Every structure is written in C-alpha cells, then in structure tokens.
Amino acid sequence: MTGKTLKENELVKFLANADKAIVGIEIIDKDILDQLPKLKLISKYGVGLNNLDLDECKKRNIQIKFQPGSNKQSVAEFTLLLMLNSLRQVHNNKTEIIEGNWTQAKGQELKGKKIGIIGFGNIGSCLVSLLKPFGNKILFFDERKFSSAEIDKFNDKNLKQASISEVLSTSDIVSIHIPLSSGTKNMINKNAFKQMKESIILINTSRGGIVDEVELYKFLKNNNLAFASFDVFEHEPAFKSPLLKLDNFFASSHRASLTEQGIESMGIAAINGLGD
Known part of the structure; x- marks a missing residue:
C-alpha cells in the first residue's frame, strides 16, 4: 500500500515482483498486465471493478477478490446527507453569512417525498433502512427480480420493485447505486431525463459514466427546478466540469466511502482477500 494512486510507470515498478496485489482505483488493463507476468491475484480495495480489465485477468488466470458491501454504511449515510442537503441547500449558507447575507431560505422536508433507487444491492438496500424513519414511499429498480418474501424482510410496506420508467417518472428523488459497465454506461441519458419530473433531485454516489454528463448539463441548465448532487464524475478530478458552474448542481470529491469505519472495513x- 502506498497511500496514493499510482500511474502506469510507477504502478508497474511498484508491482514488478508481486504475485498478489491490493488495488484501489488504479487502472489495471492489458498494457499493465503485460508488464506484470508474475501477478496471480488482485484483491480490490473498495467495491467497484470498472478499473480492472476482467477479461484480460480471466485470460491470464488472475484471481479477482473483492468484498461487496464493505463500504455500504458509509456510502448510504453520505447519500442520505446529499438528499437532505439538496432539499435544504445548506452548503451555501456559510458563504452567505461571511458575505454579510443573513439568508433564511426555505427548503423542503424529506418526509413525504417519493424516493427512487436504481440498483438494490448492498448500498441501495442499506439506504432503505436509513430512510425508514422518514416514512417515504420507495420504488427500486434492479435487474434481478426480488421475491415478495425478500422485500417483506425490510418490514416496509412502502417499498416496491418497479420498472426503470416508473422509477424515473414518478420519483421526487432518484438515487443511483449500480456498478459502471458496458451495459450501464450513460444509462441515465437524454431519454431518461425526459421522463423525470421537472423538480427532480438526482443523486449519484456510485460511479461516474452512468449518467451522461452532457445531457445532465443541458437538463439542469434549462430547468432550474431540478437539482443534482454528485460524488462521482466520468473524469476525475473534475475541476473543469461545466456542471460546477450551475447553481442547481452540488459536487463532492468521490468521498462517500471515506469514513474511518469505512476505510477500515475496506482495508x-x-x-483478507490476499489469503494466506
């Protein structure tokens, strides 16, 4: 472990003699693997696998070890934080006070909002548990069909599996919790935005690239009732993203999982993924 993200040359140098490696967000592609003939196992720090060329790893019989859900509590809590902030716009208030503006802007309550969750894995289901005190109606979309018995385990009569179209068109807040893959790339696109309410709040704490950021910019630019809060971007760091210039967009720097407890759990x- 180096404590920093390694680029290609320094990554190859660091792993040159390793047969096992812990990898965070470093890109492990064919070019890298060609230079690491001794590598036999990769243990993932964190839960996303989109930075690993899984096909190349399979061809070379390189094992991939990862623990889904190791950061679920931290990310779910951060998602709830973004929901509340999107409704209350707290992030601007300190600057306003410093500038001499004692602004007392109205916000909205989370209670009574219909929540849409795209992806009902570890984080999406953990979010449902955190939302329970608010009594929201919750629709979730997932590729896997959940049985009534599985849904009943949440003991929440307001929880229902739905189509992606129903989630997008009827929710007040939509939160994304799916991995980035060829199938989910730009999944939230122009057509998806057309289905959303004008006053939609869109939250993304999963992966950049799932939302088409060009279409998101157009949607927010032309619709000041909508709001989006993103912890992830297609290209990071996102210093030059035009989204940052919009008043109805809030950004954080891919930190949803970064609590002391979350870091320890992922570590x-x-x-453990390295084995003996």
Whole structure:
C-alpha cells in the first residue's frame, strides 16, 4: 500500500515482483498486465471493478477478490446527507453569512417525498433502512427480480420493485447505486431525463459514466427546478466540469466511502482477500 494512486510507470515498478496485489482505483488493463507476468491475484480495495480489465485477468488466470458491501454504511449515510442537503441547500449558507447575507431560505422536508433507487444491492438496500424513519414511499429498480418474501424482510410496506420508467417518472428523488459497465454506461441519458419530473433531485454516489454528463448539463441548465448532487464524475478530478458552474448542481470529491469505519472495513476486506 502506498497511500496514493499510482500511474502506469510507477504502478508497474511498484508491482514488478508481486504475485498478489491490493488495488484501489488504479487502472489495471492489458498494457499493465503485460508488464506484470508474475501477478496471480488482485484483491480490490473498495467495491467497484470498472478499473480492472476482467477479461484480460480471466485470460491470464488472475484471481479477482473483492468484498461487496464493505463500504455500504458509509456510502448510504453520505447519500442520505446529499438528499437532505439538496432539499435544504445548506452548503451555501456559510458563504452567505461571511458575505454579510443573513439568508433564511426555505427548503423542503424529506418526509413525504417519493424516493427512487436504481440498483438494490448492498448500498441501495442499506439506504432503505436509513430512510425508514422518514416514512417515504420507495420504488427500486434492479435487474434481478426480488421475491415478495425478500422485500417483506425490510418490514416496509412502502417499498416496491418497479420498472426503470416508473422509477424515473414518478420519483421526487432518484438515487443511483449500480456498478459502471458496458451495459450501464450513460444509462441515465437524454431519454431518461425526459421522463423525470421537472423538480427532480438526482443523486449519484456510485460511479461516474452512468449518467451522461452532457445531457445532465443541458437538463439542469434549462430547468432550474431540478437539482443534482454528485460524488462521482466520468473524469476525475473534475475541476473543469461545466456542471460546477450551475447553481442547481452540488459536487463532492468521490468521498462517500471515506469514513474511518469505512476505510477500515475496506482495508480489512482487501487484506483478507490476499489469503494466506
């Protein structure tokens, strides 16, 4: 572990003699693997696998170890934070006070909002548990069909599986919790935005690239009732993203999982993945 993200040359140098490696967000593609003939196992720090060329790893019989859900509590809590901030716009208030503006802007309550969750894995389902005190109606979309018995385990009569179209068109807040893959790339596109309410709040704490950021910009630019809060971007760091210039867009720097507890949980999972 180096404590920093390694680029191609320094990554190859660091792993040159390793047969096992813990990898965070570093890109492990064919070019990298060609230079690491001894590598036999990759243990993932964190839960996303989109930075690994899984096909190349399979061809070379390189094992991939990862622990889904190791950061679920931290990310779900951060998602709830973004929901509340999107409704209350707290992030601007300190600057306003410093500038001499004692602004007392009205916000909205989370209670009574219909929540749409895209992806009902570890984080999406954890979010449902956090939302329970608010009594929201919750629709979730997932590729896997959940049985009534599985849904009943949440003991929430307001929870229902729905189509992606129903989630997008009827929700007040939509939160994204799916991995980035060839099938989910730009999944939230122009057609998806056309289905959303004008006052939609869109939250993304999963992966950049799932939302078409060009179409998101157009949607927000032309619709000041909508709001989006993103912790992830297609290209990071996103210093030059035009989205940052919009008043109805809030950004954070891919930090949803970064709590002391979340870091420890992901670290232990990555170490355990190395085996003996």
